[in-house]
Amino acid sequence: MHQFSGLLEINLSAIQHNWLQLRQIYSGQDCGAVVKANAYGLGYAPVVQTLFSAGCRSFFVANLSEAMDLKKLLGEAAEVMVLQGCPSGMEETFLSHKVTPVIVSREMLDRWMAALQGRVAKYAIKINTGMNRLGLSLNDFFQWLDALGEVKSSPPPIALLSHMACADEAGHPLNDTQRERFALAVDRARSVFPKIRASLANSAALFLGEPWHFDLARPGIALYGGREGVPEHIDLRPVVTLTLPVIQTRDIKRGENVGYGATFQADRDMRIALVGGGYADGVIRALSNVAVGFFKGHKVPLVGRVSMDSCAFDVSAVSDYEQPLEGERIELLGPHCDVSMQAASAETISYELLTRLGERLDKRYVERL
Ligand SMILES: *Cc1c(COP(=O)(O)O)cnc(C)c1O
Numbered sequence: 001m002h003q004f005s006g007l008l009e010i011n012l013s014a015i016q017h018n019w020l021q022l023r024q025i026y027s028g029q030d031c032g033a034v035v036k037a038n039a040y041g042l043g044y045a046p047v048v049q050t051l052f053s054a055g056c057r058s059f060f061v062a063n064l065s066e067a068m069d070l071k072k073l074l075g076e077a078a079e080v081m082v083l084q085g086c087p088s089g090m091e092e093t094f095l096s097h098k099v100t101p102v103i104v105s106r107e108m109l110d111r112w113m114a115a116l117q118g119r120v121a122k123y124a125i126k127i128n129t130g131m132n133r134l135g136l137s138l139n140d141f142f143q144w145l146d147a148l149g150e151v152k153s154s155p156p157p158i159a160l161l162s163h164m165a166c167a168d169e170a171g172h173p174l175n176d177t178q179r180e181r182f183a184l185a186v187d188r189a190r191s192v193f194p195k196i197r198a199s200l201a202n203s204a205a206l207f208l209g210e211p212w213h214f215d216l217a218r219p220g221i222a223l224y225g226g227r228e229g230v231p232e233h234i235d236l237r238p239v240v241t242l243t244l245p246v247i248q249t250r251d252i253k254r255g256e257n258v259g260y261g262a263t264f265q266a267d268r269d270m271r272i273a274l275v276g277g278g279y280a281d282g283v284i285r286a287l288s289n290v291a292v293g294f295f296k297g298h299k300v301p302l303v304g305r306v307s308m309d310s311c312a313f314d315v316s317a318v319s320d321y322e323q324p325l326e327g328e329r330i331e332l333l334g335p336h337c338d339v340s341m342q343a344a345s346a347e348t349i350s351y352e353l354l355t356r357l358g359e360r361l362d363k364r365y366v367e368r369l
Helices: 012-025 036-040 044-054 064-074 091-096 106-116 138-151 173-192 339-345 350-356
Strands: 007-011 058-061 079-082 100-103 124-126 159-161 197-199 240-252 270-276 292-295 298-303 310-314 329-333 362-366
Touching (some): 012 362, 036 064, 058 064, 329 339, 339 350
Parallel strands (some): 100 124, 159 197
Antiparallel strands (some): 240 270, 270 310, 292 329, 298 310
16 A cells, blocks of 8 residues: 555564674673563564564563563563563462562562462562662562571572662762662672672663673663663664655745644745654654654754644755755664654653654564664
């Protein structure tokens, strides 16, 4: 069918390249991958298969249904950990599907242990080292360890996790604080469970330095081309290219407006291109009047408010003989329009832009480097 759909190309070779790149930088043993929220909106099946064939064997998702989707793809071949843990009453379901919960509170931990009734099952524990999101307090964790010292019958947790609040800001004082608290907890945990693996680093923490690496890494966004907290010289490839097709162009006079609310006013005569793709496709309204697209070597600013199904670009800079024709495409995300920069212009982050990309887009997986 021929229609004015945005085209979303997802480059699986770039995902593979990015994972291998991170694994090279990582000094620990096991570089995993975070694939929650449908692999940051890019599609579980192709992304997970790509990462698996690159050698990734530890996957992190947010909840049970995401874990079940992954189990269908991977069977027993890889570890799948559920970051939000096991909700009350779901213990048997986790056990029967061999899904590993990341236990995030003392209550959840007690319920899990009671449900095991002596059976062996994998689980991980997450502690709070300063972000105050999910995780046992250090006190609760140490108390639990101390109480175990006498019992010693519990199966060992496979991993101890914590999550960084400010890893994308190298030099933030909380980075050291969290690392120190985590290292202390790892030492205490190892005195009871010598083989427990320690996992602290998300993508950005890998670039804070080796003291943040520990045994099991959990990168997400950098795999998908997001550069928040990633130094410029690191060779990550853009994964997503979003191009929007021109529906029509029009010439407007100086002083005329563009779009809902007339928020853009032309300061000169100009030519604008109206393209298919709006906030229903994930071109969020915060990109209005701030995003910059790319067409045939020219930067083309997005002008006026993004509508549900369309938006407009100022293509005045494009020479007459290159003017966009119906169906030609303007790049909004891709090699010339970095997803993290585009997100920053809208005062958000690449994570949000990626996970909002809409169902209506024509989605294609490509493999090229
Ligand atoms: C989402 C998430 C990650 C991945 O973080 P990125 O910044 O995308 O690399 C790692 N750990 C936890 C607990 C998460 O929730």
